[in-house]
Amino acid sequence: MAKRIINFNPGPAALPLPVLDEIREEFLNYRGTGMSILEISHRSKPFEETLNQAVERTRRLLNLGDEFHVVFVQGGASLQFCMIPMNFALEGNPIDYINTGTWSTKAIKEAKHLGKDVHVIASSEDKNFAYIPKTFHVDEDASYLHFTSNNTIKGTQWAEFPKSGPVPLVCDMSSDIMSRPFDPKPFGLIYAGAQKNIGPAGSAMVIIRKDMLQRVPEGIPSMLKYTTFAAENSLYNTPACFVIYTVSLVLKWLEETIGGLEKMETINKEKANILYGFIDRSGFYRGTTEKDSRSLMNVTFRLPTEELEAKFVGEALKAGLGGLKGHRSVGGCRASLYNAIGVNDVKSLVEFMADFQKKEG
Numbered sequence: 001m002a003k004r005i006i007n008f009n010p011g012p013a014a015l016p017l018p019v020l021d022e023i024r025e026e027f028l029n030y031r032g033t034g035m036s037i038l039e040i041s042h043r044s045k046p047f048e049e050t051l052n053q054a055v056e057r058t059r060r061l062l063n064l065g066d067e068f069h070v071v072f073v074q075g076g077a078s079l080q081f082c083m084i085p086m087n088f089a090l091e092g093n094p095i096d097y098i099n100t101g102t103w104s105t106k107a108i109k110e111a112k113h114l115g116k117d118v119h120v121i122a123s124s125e126d127k128n129f130a131y132i133p134k135t136f137h138v139d140e141d142a143s144y145l146h147f148t149s150n151n152t153i154k155g156t157q158w159a160e161f162p163k164s165g166p167v168p169l170v171c172d173m174s175s176d177i178m179s180r181p182f183d184p185k186p187f188g189l190i191y192a193g194a195q196k197n198i199g200p201a202g203s204a205m206v207i208i209r210k211d212m213l214q215r216v217p218e219g220i221p222s223m224l225k226y227t228t229f230a231a232e233n234s235l236y237n238t239p240a241c242f243v244i245y246t247v248s249l250v251l252k253w254l255e256e257t258i259g260g261l262e263k264m265e266t267i268n269k270e271k272a273n274i275l276y277g278f279i280d281r282s283g284f285y286r287g288t289t290e291k292d293s294r295s296l297m298n299v300t301f302r303l304p305t306e307e308l309e310a311k312f313v314g315e316a317l318k319a320g321l322g323g324l325k326g327h328r329s330v331g332g333c334r335a336s337l338y339n340a341i342g343v344n345d346v347k348s349l350v351e352f353m354a355d356f357q358k359k360e361g
């Protein structure tokens with residue numbers, strides 16, 4: 001492929017072009033060190049500044065007060081599925097989960113593996129996870145309530161976060177962190193694999209409310225303890241330096257070029273409205289989720305037949321539109337509209353979809 005395509009991949013996913021350009025520009029000689037970012041010490045001043053930048057930008061963008069730590073933990077979002085219950089489950093208390101799809105299901109499985117008292121207080125499994133549950137009762141004595149803010153595979157998203165009273169919220173925001181502003185106060189912990197919306201693969205961003213650290217049991221290994229990462233500013237061992245560096249550039253782009261999360265949310269809504277609006281009017285493409293639960297990040301849809309879906313994905317790629325195949329577990333099509341995808345990219349997709357319908361519909 002001679003030129004870049006519009007990349008609708010679900011993750012690893014598109015990064016802002018200016019960020020990729022910046023990486024290339026300073027790739028061989030990182031900020032006057034005479035070395036690449038790939039070659040410098042994680043304990044060097046230039047790297048520590050970059051790490052601190054990533055943390056500070058996260059704080060500003062998400063309006064995090066001093067009561068939160070921001071750390072980077074290797075092992076992706078999936079390691080958090082077990083780390084959270086290991087660190088935060090209170091002895092003798094249940095952990096509440098809301099199950100909205102593949103990733104929530106995996107998180108539940110890991111807590112059960114650890115022998116925790118898991119309460120699934122709501123689930124949308126009865127309709128193949130096509131909606132976000134609206135009614136549920138949070139156990140008063142729950143250690144925390146875990147939910148997945150955006151369901152990357154099923155294409156649903158919490159428009160408003162669940163209310164849990166004094167019970168801390170714990171959220172997997174892997175596929176929509178930094179896509180919109182929200183109030184961080186009710187959260188005990190937020191985590192996100194970097195490779196969806198904020199960087200490349202290899203690390204999760206974990207935001208931890210400081211008081212939660214009092215729960216961390218002594219007897220778990222150092223690399224699985226949040227206290228280790230918090231006390232050492234993510235530098236207990238060698239972190240995923242390149243990931244953290246790229247995250248810092250993506251967040252700079254969000255702050256300085258986009259202008260923050262309110263602006264980002266407006267753009268993300270516009271993108272999703274263009275695509276869902278077209279799908280709904282088409283009479284050919286069909287959304288797979290309930291309208292009030294639709295994800296602004298991952299737009300899932302079907303065509304009349306699986307043959308047409310395969311043809312659609314293939315021809316789209318030839319036209320320079322990549323990554324439109326649905327997850328292998330659900331089939332169909334999916335367009336991931338993360339922050340790096342622009343309004344014009346979505347317009348190009350809709351144009352292609354209209355042409356395809358004219359030919360095949």
Ligand SMILES: *Cc1c(COP(=O)(O)O)cnc(C)c1O
Nearest residue numbers: 076077078103152172174175193
């Ligand atoms: C991709 C994804 C994960 C898994 O992330 P890894 O970093 O690969 O472990 C977990 N949760 C959600 C919501 C995701 O989209």
